[in-house]
Amino acid sequence: MKHLSIALFLLFSQLAAPAQDRKLDSINRLITTVKSDTAKVNRLLDKIGILSTSNLDSALALSLSTIQFSRKISYTAGEGRARMLSANYYSYKGDFEAAKNNLQLSEKIFSDQENQQQLLKVYNAYGTMYGMQSKYDSSLSFLKKALSIAEAEKQGNMLSTIYMNIGISYQMLSDQPQALAYQQKALRIAEAEKDVTQQAYCLVNIANTLRNIGDVKRAEQSFGKAVSLARQADIKNVELYAYTNLAALFTDQKTEQKAYDYAMKAAALARQMGDTGIEATSLSRAATNLARQKKYVDAEKLARQAIGIADRSQQPLNIHQTYSAMGVILRMQEKYAAAIPYFEQSFEALKDADIYDAQTGEMYAELALCYEKSGNYRRALAAQKVAASIADSVRGKENVRKTTELSMTYAFEKQQQAQQVEQERKNTLAKTQMATLSTGIILMFALASMSFYAYRTKQKANNLLEVQKTALQETLEKLRTTQTQLIHAEKMASLGELTAGIAHEIQNPLNFVNNFSEVSMELAEEMQQELESGSVDEARAIATDIRDNLQRIMQHGKRADGIVKGMLEHSRSSTGTAQPTDIPALIEEYLKLALHAFRAREQDFQPEIHIGQDHNTGLVNAFPQDLGRVLLNLLNNAFYAVNQKQKAGPDGYQPVISIHTRRDEKFVEISVQDNGTGISGQSVQKIFQPFYTTKPTGQGTGLGLSISYDIITKGHGGTLEVSSMPGEGSTFVIRLPA
Template identity: 50%
Template structure:
């Protein structure tokens, strides 16, 4: 199983001047000599920031004591700084609730104090807090705030830390160019300030970026350099993460012995620091190295230790790693039933996260294999599909990002080069004219030479621009091809949702047919008995009941037949053929299909549906299937928004969707309104853009409303608009011309 690279966020401490003693000893000495309570609190806060690097439990204990002292003397600045230290300790230990509480209070204190340096540290701590949880967009957002304050106030010492941390967010999003740029800025500042601590952190994270880029040699050398600097500065957490990631490198190189040795060193350091999460992760890696050597007994023992530590850490991904490793070891020993227990526990740990990585997909694949070996083929198929979906999600997401980024960056760079070249030509011509005016006939020969050179440069520039144009065109063609494939996938997904809704609806008449058939069969038995008895009157009564049942069977059979015909109609590719229809008859049909599909997935979901139709509507010429896709996409967005709001309000809320139609100025308008979460004003203009989505990763492609917009505007010559108020409602307005 592939191990995930662990990035280490830089902690917020400054350089401490000391002679031959360690920084911690120097601060302890200064604290003992301090003459005021505020000075002692400030020095203790500095000491705790350093202690976080070595022992989280001690840092937490001393941090709480220092906070109490600051509260006792009502020293607001000292309280805020102490809370930032506690937030850092709690975040690194995976104890996120108290971490958030301390940061929120510190932010308010710094705002009241108008302390911009403290405020930048707070935003940077928010960035670390979100980054550790894998919420990289929020991490980058807060770190950008911290960087803005630091750059405006020239906080050079803090900028190195902020640059390093924001780089981690970009790295984990596979934006390696941006990550490398920020890490290099961090390293340059650390070197300029002779800040060895930040150099150690930055070299560690540079090593992780190189590993992600498959540059194994540079990664190993940079990690070893980080270890050397960390030992010099006695920074245990840098050592710990560097050894843990060296284990990853050697694991991928199939050098199990070295992978095991480095993982064990990392686990020991994690134990010394009180960082149970990384200790558990390192033991999982060591168990994996033993597993590849088929030393299953030792591997199982380490995996059990990892599980106990992971459970106490409370970090979802660490728990997943530990249980998944035990499941993999048992699978290798063909103990499939026991392996299933641990593999199920591992995937359940990720239930409320957004983690869709290759190793998660491999765990689902292992589960599928184990269920197949135990004869449970339904679950085997289900888990195999999930593993395939994760693999496709990772691949498509990476491909889209890569193609889009490369095409945009490439085009921008080439335009810039062309502009620079054109400017050079203009400058050359200007200089040539000035020389000609000033010197005259004596420089005619020089002018001719320069003109010839300019002409050749122009020819070269034209040839270069033509080649660049062709390269850009090829890149854009590939991008359009990728987009077309995704749009087709979205159309098929929309068709699948319609079909699922129809299939759910057809179950109702089929249930009636089955029930009346069973009752009729029983009545026939009774009829036969009465005829044998000679009771003609009772026999006639039973025959009448059978006749009524047959009528009901015929009625519900006709219903099923109609639904099947509708399903066949939906399964056909759109021909683009338009028909004159009354929109009022189309809306309830597609609402029912979309609603049935949602209820098939979530039986507890319900929504109040109301209509206000204009009965005097003119028939309009539309493609019913394509317009149905528009309605289904709008309804699906309404269902999602109302479900989200219901979850936020803990059920104290009733979802409502209303649809109205009316005719004016040669147009028919359809308004679909829901009382869900609404759309933020800053996102309102983006919702019809391809690939833009506010849904979590894996729950939306960002193409549904984009396709709806194209169908309404391009295929039907209409308009699609949206009105919204965040937290209250969204109203989509479809405007279609009357033929």
């Protein structure tokens, strides 16, 4: 069994220092001698950093008491730093909800203070938190935000830390070249600054990458050097991660006793430090190596102990490792049926994680063998196909991620183009006003001179008026052309937003089509063999399975076809002909696409969605693609409003979007309601005017609601109304003729 590498995320750069006890004695003396409460908080924060390398429980306890003391003396900067530290320790303990709450409060404090130096540490801490949950795409997003601030603010002391954490995320996504490039950048900075502590962190993660690419000798050397530097700087957590990964390395090399010794050494140190996740992983590695020595009773006992600890840690990577280890131990004893639930539970732990590693493929192969030996050949075939296609799955995930990034870039470029066209329109209007003013002055001069130069001046005035008329007509034509271009740009920007949702939606049915097609080919071959051998009943049963598979292929193919047709409908101009339209189905389609597109930009966005459909709504004569654009625009605005309010951080706030339909004798009504930031009374009066937007510069063109208003009122003969309360939320109501 090949074990996953366990990466060590960094909170912030630490300077090399004397032994742990001397550091604590020194900081304790300083705490007793400081003369102000704020200085005391600063020294307590230093002490927390020292404790974090040796005892997570002590570091977390001191963080929480420092938060309370900072609040008592109204020292918000100290509270923000203490919350950021506590978030990291909560992450290591597996309490990610508490970690996220503290990070959000810390982010609000430093955003209000416009403290970029601390904000970049907050974003680095977000990256750590998502990394601990094995959500490496989200981790990378926050780490790159931290990197941009560090580079802009010239925070060289943080660059090494951020480079290292970015390298870890790429490592766990199996992009080893990118991982090594960032890790080497981090190590060069640490070596230039003679930072022994930072070098130790870098070396243990570089060793993991070397192990992943099969460079065992250099990996072992790098682990050894990391341990040496960790002992020199007295940082226990680096020593711990080196031991547990050395256990994995020697497990791969089938050096069972050496692997077992390192694993138990890591487990003991993790227990001492309070790191339950690594304790569980280390015990599972020790159990695997006992099983290889045919010490099955002791191996199972140790593996069950590891599972109990991993469940408490709530860390997906460690839970997956422990359950799959138990599955392997049972499989080695040919207890195939007993092993299956453990393998299945291990994959369940990874369902929301961004991990793509050869070890995952090996575990699917193990599961396939257990299914086969238990007589469940169909599941065996399915699991074996997953194992064989792990590499393709990694590439598929990368393609979707690139598609999402391209679509977001495309939408951004379209917004930039719309802003440029808007500026050109304003410039054209300004020139026209100046030309008109100049014309007025000339006309006044001409009128004053008419008494002296009657016929000649009148002729000149007429000629001048003709020229101005031509100029004004040309300007008006330019404005019309500009408006047409701007509306087209707005439409294409909305199409770009849809692309992220389309990429996500279409991937699922295509995967089903591919998988059922492959299984059907295998079944067809099996049926042919049964027919040749004369087993007609078996052949009929297989034919039934093939028919079921083909029905599923057709079902998912139609689903993919519908998604593509929907995007094409959105991209083409209106046909000019209304048609009976299923309003509830249209709402469901555009809600799904809008939500996927928004989550491509805001990965943590999780609103409550309430849908209330009147069963009597029925069909309505409408232009579905135009009405879909209106729904997309209203939903995007609602998502933006609740997301902005959530970022502001009110306690207990939960974003809620409500969509309701109802029908009476005259109208079909669609309402989109949110509990977001709301709109001021002055803005409500202008909300449907072209180019008016409540969003910050660069985030809105001001055309979305204007175009939506025209589509509903002019295109459908209906009404579009808004009601809003600042700070409470907004409601948009569409009424269409029934």
